[in-house]
Amino acid sequence: MTEQAHKLHRFHGGLHLPRHKEESTRDPVLPMRIPARLIVPLRQHIGESAEACVAPGDRVNKGQLIGRCDTYVGAAVHAPTSGRVVEIADHPVPHPSGLSAPCVVIEPDGRESWGESRLPPIEDYLDADPVSLRNRIREAGIVGLGGAAFPSAVKITPRPGQTLDCLVINGAECEPYITCDDSLMRTHARGVIEGIRILMQALKPRCCLIGIEDHMSGAIAAMRDALGGDEAHGIRIVPIPSLYPAGGERQLIQVLTGREVPSQGLPADIGIVCQNVGTAYAIYRAVAHGEPLISRIITVTGKGVQHPRNLEVLIGTPIADLVAAAEGYTDEVSRLIMGGPMMGFALQSDAIPVVKGTNCILAASHEDVAPPGPVMPCIRCGQCAEVCPAQLLPQQLYWFARAKDFDKAQDYSLFDCIECGCCAYVCPSNIPLVQYYRFAKNEIWAQERERRKADIARERHEFRQARLEQEEREKAERLARKKAALAAKQDDTADDPKKAAIQAALERAKARKAAQEAEQMSAEKADKEPSG
Amino acid sequence: MLAATLAISTLAAVFGLLLGYSAVRFRVESDPVVDQIDALLPQTQCGQCSYAGCRPYAEAIAAGEADINRCPPGGEATVLALADLLGRDPKPVEGETKPPSVAIIDEQVCIGCTLCIQACPVDAILGAAKQMHTVIESECTGCELCIEPCPVDCIYMVPIAPDISTWKWPFPAGETQSADREAVSS
Numbered sequence: 013m014t015e016q017a018h019k020l021h022r023f024h025g026g027l028h029l030p031r032h033k034e035e036s037t038r039d040p041v042l043p044m045r046i047p048a049r050l051i052v053p054l055r056q057h058i059g060e061s062a063e064a065c066v067a068p069g070d071r072v073n074k075g076q077l078i079g080r081c082d083t084y085v086g087a088a089v090h091a092p093t094s095g096r097v098v099e100i101a102d103h104p105v106p107h108p109s110g111l112s113a114p115c116v117v118i119e120p121d122g123r124e125s126w127g128e129s130r131l132p133p134i135e136d137y138l139d140a141d142p143v144s145l146r147n148r149i150r151e152a153g154i155v156g157l158g159g160a161a162f163p164s165a166v167k168i169t170p171r172p173g174q175t176l177d178c179l180v181i182n183g184a185e186c187e188p189y190i191t192c193d194d195s196l197m198r199t200h201a202r203g204v205i206e207g208i209r210i211l212m213q214a215l216k217p218r219c220c221l222i223g224i225e226d227h228m229s230g231a232i233a234a235m236r237d238a239l240g241g242d243e244a245h246g247i248r249i250v251p252i253p254s255l256y257p258a259g260g261e262r263q264l265i266q267v268l269t270g271r272e273v274p275s276q277g278l279p280a281d282i283g284i285v286c287q288n289v290g291t292a293y294a295i296y297r298a299v300a301h302g303e304p305l306i307s308r309i310i311t312v313t314g315k316g317v318q319h320p321r322n323l324e325v326l327i328g329t330p331i332a333d334l335v336a337a338a339e340g341y342t343d344e345v346s347r348l349i350m351g352g353p354m355m356g357f358a359l360q361s362d363a364i365p366v367v368k369g370t371n372c373i374l375a376a377s378h379e380d381v382a383p384p385g386p387v388m389p390c391i392r393c394g395q396c397a398e399v400c401p402a403q404l405l406p407q408q409l410y411w412f413a414r415a416k417d418f419d420k421a422q423d424y425s426l427f428d429c430i431e432c433g434c435c436a437y438v439c440p441s442n443i444p445l446v447q448y449y450r451f452a453k454n455e456i457w458a459q460e461r462e463r464r465k466a467d468i469a470r471e472r473h474e475f476r477q478a479r480l481e482q483e484e485r486e487k488a489e490r491l492a493r494k495k496a497a498l499a500a501k502q503d504d505t506a507d508d509p510k511k512a513a514i515q516a517a518l519e520r521a522k523a524r525k526a527a528q529e530a531e532q533m534s535a536e537k538a539d540k541e542p543s544g
Numbered sequence: 545m546l547a548a549t550l551a552i553s554t555l556a557a558v559f560g561l562l563l564g565y566s567a568v569r570f571r572v573e574s575d576p577v578v579d580q581i582d583a584l585l586p587q588t589q590c591g592q593c594s595y596a597g598c599r600p601y602a603e604a605i606a607a608g609e610a611d612i613n614r615c616p617p618g619g620e621a622t623v624l625a626l627a628d629l630l631g632r633d634p635k636p637v638e639g640e641t642k643p644p645s646v647a648i649i650d651e652q653v654c655i656g657c658t659l660c661i662q663a664c665p666v667d668a669i670l671g672a673a674k675q676m677h678t679v680i681e682s683e684c685t686g687c688e689l690c691i692e693p694c695p696v697d698c699i700y701m702v703p704i705a706p707d708i709s710t711w712k713w714p715f716p717a718g719e720t721q722s723a724d725r726e727a728v729s730s
């Protein structure tokens with residue numbers, strides 16, 4: 013079985029792109045000097061933001077918790093080095109919007125002192141209990157380093173009734189220019205393999221497949237070396253054909269296992285967990301050395317920098333420092349992109365810090381990212397559908413997104429689009445297709461949010477309405493009661509015994525008086541009669 | 545302490561009953577078409593449609609008395625959704641669409657007159673007589689109904705600052721924004 017070639021599958025579409033990987037892999041990974049300032053965003057992951065648990069002026073150790081996150085989907089944030097917290101404030105963060113978000117700004121003291129902040133290493137990790145491993149991964153603030161930055165502890169926790177039987181390790185790194193995973197595997201293959209073994213201990217899958225694009229011969233050799241062959245400990249290294257986007261989670265799973273993640277579903281729905289090689293290495297550091305996720309390897313490349321290379325960078329380092337470590341800009345630089353040319357986004361400034369999910373800074377020259385020609389009408393050529401790895405109909409999605417017919421767009425599985433950019437790359441009419449899909453997805457989310465807000469407002473309005481009516485009714489009732497009471501008072505005079513008694517007495521007195529008067533009158537009459 | 549606990553639990557019970565009552569009451573009366581229309585309206589309750597609130601406007605639309613483009617807070621999305629539901633033609637929104645905002649009370653100036661509380665359609669203002677008032681930002685719909693009644697003009701509308709979690713990719717530039725539905729539905 014060991015000698016048998018692993019059966020590979022194919023995903024639909026895909027592109028052969030110019031790789032541009034050699035530029036940044038000529039030199040070994042350079043550990044960067046500690047920068048003058050670290051700007052550490054409190055939200056570097058999918059999920060809730062962490063909350064700062066230090067204050068300006070505080071001294072922090074390397075690895076000390078600075079942002080706590082108690083929600084299930086979230087990740088803790090740690091101080092990348094020792095120093096002083098100078099500020100907790102909004103700063104521009106890496107995001108397509110260019111907006112600011114809360115960050116902890118640290119002035120390093122250069123001592124790199126851990127103090128008491130190192131987590132206790134779990135030495136016997138291959139015998140450790142899965143729960144303690146998962147807890148450690150959570151504590152160390154580890155998120156997917158492939159770019160999506162989804163909290164790893166969540167990903168490796170099966171939901172009730174779910175069995176995760178296959179671990180897929182993503183070392184494909186299919187996007188042009190990016191070489192950080194390649195460098196990591198070439199320099200830290202042993203750590204990566206140990207990280208994978210920790211993941212296996214936490215998950216107990218039946219199989220584990222590492223997918224690496226076949227042009228990365230150095231990385232494949234180093235990984236084989238570290239594993240002790242093509243297959244050991246239930247782990248198998250599988251070189252896969254270089255085809256963009258083979259490193260997409262769904263695509264890699266399909267290539268390696270032949271299984272398809274259902275539409276709108278997750279790999280976990282078919283029993284698979286996919287983790288990036290960088291994540292595996294971070295897990296190894298956290299478990300075996302007690303180090304939270306505070307640094308990573310990042311590629312700085314493109315014609316816009318003098319010396320493209322890979323750097324080992326503290327999280328929170330401003331991009332300008334990375335560019336300086338690559339010996340500065342060239343005259344050709346025209347745009348800064350975080351990520352690769354296909355799925356990355358443009359940055360507004362190089363003062364923005366790098367985060368856990370940053371894999372590449374592409375300082376692109378004008379020709380690297382030649383602006384597409386003028387946008388022309390869709391000629392329904394169907395090329396976009398041919399290359400779409402998600403087997404969608406990009407041209408239809410484009411029409412629906414453009415017409416803001418979001419229901420239809422969802423009927424055509426808009427949310428299965430991985431925004432790989434293949435369709436836009438081949439479109440002869442230069443239509444910015446992916447932008448339309450992003451626009452449509454965001455609008456749908458926003459409508460969802462507004463709908464929820466409207467529901468709350470409706471409920472509160474109806475509640476108020478009911479309350480006002482109730483008050484109105486109570487007021488009316490009170491009024492009615494008052495009136496009734498008043499009326500009753502008048503009637504009451506008749507049956508009040510005391511009053512009746514007085515009345516009776518009065519009447520008796522009156523009667524008596526009348527009788528006396530009558531007597532008197534008759535007496536007077538009688539007096540007069542005898543004389544007459 | 546006991547009295548306070550009792551008071552609160554009584555209040556909670558009363559409000560619970562009220563809420564239940566309102567749910568029942570409004571369900572009993574409801575007409576399914578009005579409900580469907582109301583579900584698409586933003587519930588700002590601002591009255592810019594010239595009706596007393598979203599539901600009265602929904603009733604007017606259902607009765608064929610009102611056009612579907614009278615709700616500025618809902619904007620284009622609401623017109624499109626209503627057009628879809630009712631099979632009418634979408635039209636440009638009538639009235640001025642403003643960026644979403646919330647009311648803020650300048651607590652230094654507020655005299656605690658409670659007039660704004662009486663105006664707020666969603667009970668988003670907290671405060672008692674002669675005490676300064678505060679807007680519960682998350683509940684404020686931005687209807688501006690509290691601005692007018694304030695005798696000391698201490699309520700301001702501030703646009704909600706876009707943040708990363710609510711930021712949206714814009715409609716791609718360089719193309720017409722017209723919603724050519726014909727092309728789609730054919």
Ligand code: SF4
Nearest residue numbers: 390391393394396439
């Ligand atoms: S590739 Fe472009 S022009 Fe061709 S069908 Fe797709 S969107 Fe239309």
Ligand code: SF4
Nearest residue numbers: 400429430432433435
């Ligand atoms: S961006 Fe979306 S629609 Fe276009 S090819 Fe990629 S997955 Fe398909």
Ligand code: SF4
Nearest residue numbers: 588590591593598615
């Ligand atoms: S304009 Fe819109 S939000 Fe305002 S009350 Fe009318 S329907 Fe409701």
Ligand code: SF4
Nearest residue numbers: 664684685687688690
């Ligand atoms: S606080 Fe003012 S603007 Fe906000 S919902 Fe109440 S009345 Fe409208």
